[in-house]
Amino acid sequence: MTDLNHMLYNQEPDYDRSLFEIPSDAREQMFNRLRFLYGEGEAKTTMPELERLLKVHYAHKTPEMIEAEKKFDPEERFTEKDLILITYGDVLHGGEESPLATLHKIANTYARGSVNTLHILPFFPYSSDRGFSIKDFSSVDPKLGTWEDIRSISSQYQLMFDGVLNHASAESKMFKEFLNGHQFYKDFFISYNSPDDLTPDQRSKIFRPRTSDILTEFRTINGPRYVWTTFSADQIDLNFRNPAVLMRVIEGLLFYVRQGANMLRLDAVTFIWAEPGTECVHLPQTHEVVKLLRDVMNTVAPGVALITETNVPHEDNISYFGNGHDEAHMVYNFALPPMVLHTFYREDTTAITKWAGTLKNPSNTATFFNMLDTHDGVGLMGVKGILPQEDIDFIVQNAKERGGLISYKMTANHTEEPYEINSTWWNAINGDDGEEDLTFQVKRYSASRSIPLVIQGVPAAYIHGLLGTLNDHTLAKKTGVNRDVNRGAVHIENLVKALNDPQSKSALLRKFNTGIRSIHVRQRAFHPQGDQRVLMISPAVFTVFRTSPEGDQHILAMTNVANNTCSIEIPLSELTVEETRWFDLVNKKEWNAENKKLSITFKPYDVVWLKPVSELKEGERG
Numbered sequence: 001m002t003d004l005n006h007m008l009y010n011q012e013p014d015y016d017r018s019l020f021e022i023p024s025d026a027r028e029q030m031f032n033r034l035r036f037l038y039g040e041g042e043a044k045t046t047m048p049e050l051e052r053l054l055k056v057h058y059a060h061k062t063p064e065m066i067e068a069e070k071k072f073d074p075e076e077r078f079t080e081k082d083l084i085l086i087t088y089g090d091v092l093h094g095g096e097e098s099p100l101a102t103l104h105k106i107a108n109t110y111a112r113g114s115v116n117t118l119h120i121l122p123f124f125p126y127s128s129d130r131g132f133s134i135k136d137f138s139s140v141d142p143k144l145g146t147w148e149d150i151r152s153i154s155s156q157y158q159l160m161f162d163g164v165l166n167h168a169s170a171e172s173k174m175f176k177e178f179l180n181g182h183q184f185y186k187d188f189f190i191s192y193n194s195p196d197d198l199t200p201d202q203r204s205k206i207f208r209p210r211t212s213d214i215l216t217e218f219r220t221i222n223g224p225r226y227v228w229t230t231f232s233a234d235q236i237d238l239n240f241r242n243p244a245v246l247m248r249v250i251e252g253l254l255f256y257v258r259q260g261a262n263m264l265r266l267d268a269v270t271f272i273w274a275e276p277g278t279e280c281v282h283l284p285q286t287h288e289v290v291k292l293l294r295d296v297m298n299t300v301a302p303g304v305a306l307i308t309e310t311n312v313p314h315e316d317n318i319s320y321f322g323n324g325h326d327e328a329h330m331v332y333n334f335a336l337p338p339m340v341l342h343t344f345y346r347e348d349t350t351a352i353t354k355w356a357g358t359l360k361n362p363s364n365t366a367t368f369f370n371m372l373d374t375h376d377g378v379g380l381m382g383v384k385g386i387l388p389q390e391d392i393d394f395i396v397q398n399a400k401e402r403g404g405l406i407s408y409k410m411t412a413n414h415t416e417e418p419y420e421i422n423s424t425w426w427n428a429i430n431g432d433d434g435e436e437d438l439t440f441q442v443k444r445y446s447a448s449r450s451i452p453l454v455i456q457g458v459p460a461a462y463i464h465g466l467l468g469t470l471n472d473h474t475l476a477k478k479t480g481v482n483r484d485v486n487r488g489a490v491h492i493e494n495l496v497k498a499l500n501d502p503q504s505k506s507a508l509l510r511k512f513n514t515g516i517r518s519i520h521v522r523q524r525a526f527h528p529q530g531d532q533r534v535l536m537i538s539p540a541v542f543t544v545f546r547t548s549p550e551g552d553q554h555i556l557a558m559t560n561v562a563n564n565t566c567s568i569e570i571p572l573s574e575l576t577v578e579e580t581r582w583f584d585l586v587n588k589k590e591w592n593a594e595n596k597k598l599s600i601t602f603k604p605y606d607v608v609w610l611k612p613v614s615e616l617k618e619g620e621r622g
Contacts, residue, residue: 154260324363334382
């Protein structure tokens with residue numbers, strides 16, 4: 001982490017100094033992207049507005065920030081010290097201050113040192129979908145706090161903001177102006193005079209993450225209009241075929257950067273360009289928009305990372321890396337959560353070992369966003385094409401038996417198929433019957449959550465996953481929204497009480513999380529750009545051999561995914577280090593190789609991180 005991550009912009013632009021001069025090569029590249037999207041004429045009309053936005057943004061920078069950007073190393077944007085906590089701004093209830101201030105205080109009290117980045121899910125005024133149907137993109141929901149609260153958090157933590165690009169609330173000002181016939185907003189949304197204007201053939205080709213109709217009828221000053229709504233009748237898709245929409249989106253994202261965003265999560269970005277007659281996902285225009293956003297950040301906010309959120313099959317998902325330098329800095333590793341569930345349900349690492357062995361950073365500045373759970377639950381699209389359908393069905397059935405709910409999508413054949421598992425990670429791994437010993441459940445749970453820490457990428461944890469929360473079926477039944485089973489409130493008084501009880505689930509999980517994270521942040525071998533070799537040593541033990549970017553540090557990370565004791569032998573020839581003495585950083589135990597083989601005995605769900613004794617640093621023995 002560099003000081004650049006915590007520098008605050010001036011809230012007013014400084015026009016007394018020279019205006020920012022856009023480098024000619026950057027300008028040409030951005031112009032070419034506009035020309036690809038809109039044609040020569042529109043590109044010439046739009047480019048001056050884009051330049052204006054960049055100059056305005058740059059004028060908000062302090063001299064210290066400008067100097068820090070000159071020293072910024074993009075290969076160190078993400079490091080082994082990164083752990084991202086995903087949370088709603090108001091998930092913690094009962095604080096005396098604003099919810100955002102309360103979140104800041106609790107993070108400092110219980111997560112400081114373990115977590116260095118907060119992804120605060122949409123904290124803007126909204127009408128539905130727990131924040132993702134935004135009424136006002138430029139304001140903080142007064143129920144949560146203020147921009148001052150956000151900037152205060154950014155002085156200590158890196159922040160990820162949601163760029164909800166695809167849609168706006170039906171209650172947003174711009175959609176109301178569309179209904180009122182305001183000329184500027186006439187083409188801000190995709191609308192038709194009749195639902196028949198979108199033909200059955202066109203409809204059948206559209207990739208749908210929901211089972212609702214793609215068009216929703218609204219009454220306007222000019223009569224009924226049928227408006228494109230990918231996700232719900234309250235989430236009106238923006239029309240990116242109108243360059244004015246793209247300019248307003250860029251203006252909004254740069255505003256977020258000035259309020260403290262170090263990372264921008266491009267929500268549902270794959271759906272932003274609608275082209276009837278196609279699937280309306282992963283279109284060349286969609287990728288070109290992401291590339292233009294990358295150009296913008298490279299030019300005036302080089303320390304800011306773009307993260308694409310695309311719950312789609314793995315090969316489509318990683319296409320948003322582009323060539324590794326021109327699109328996302330990180331992509332959500334959506335295949336990882338169902339792969340881990342499959343591994344722990346089967347108690348077999350064969351499938352995950354084969355898949356993880358194919359993972360490779362696309363460049364020295366891009367990597368994976370490794371999470372197990374999100375506010376939505378566990379997406380299933382990421383493993384299509386990786387696991388056979390019977391294995392996906394097996395995951396769904398096991399999750400349902402543990403109290404999970406299932407959300408569906410519409411297929412091209414107009415049938416429904418499982419799209420995501422709505423469940424907390426605790427329920428997905430352990431269920432909630434309470435018959436097993438709590439310490440044993442915590443051990444299995446912690447073993448599953450160690451996987452994102454050891455594979456290439458940046459680990460992230462949803463707050464309910466970090467706390468081991470149970471499914472909130474009461475809330476889901478009350479709202480009728482399956483996803484709400486994983487979005488319940490956490491009452492601070494109960495949380496603090498549990499954390500102060502050393503035998504509670506919360507305290508046991510915190511002890512594991514704090515301990516293993518304190519190890520992780522000190523090991524360059526876990527740097528996102530460190531080398532990774534996934535080894536098939538035993539079907540019961542997931543094994544990854546990590547090497548630091550400099551090649552001078554090595555860790556053999558192993559996780560027993562089975563409910564039984566097992567012993568394995570690792571030929572030293574499988575490793576690149578001729579070392580006979582290895583120290584387990586997690587359990588503080590030394591293992592010695594004999595006859596050029598390292599023999600390890602695992603108890604159920606043991607997590608073992610071995611480091612050559614010759615590479616140990618002071619204090620690492622405990």
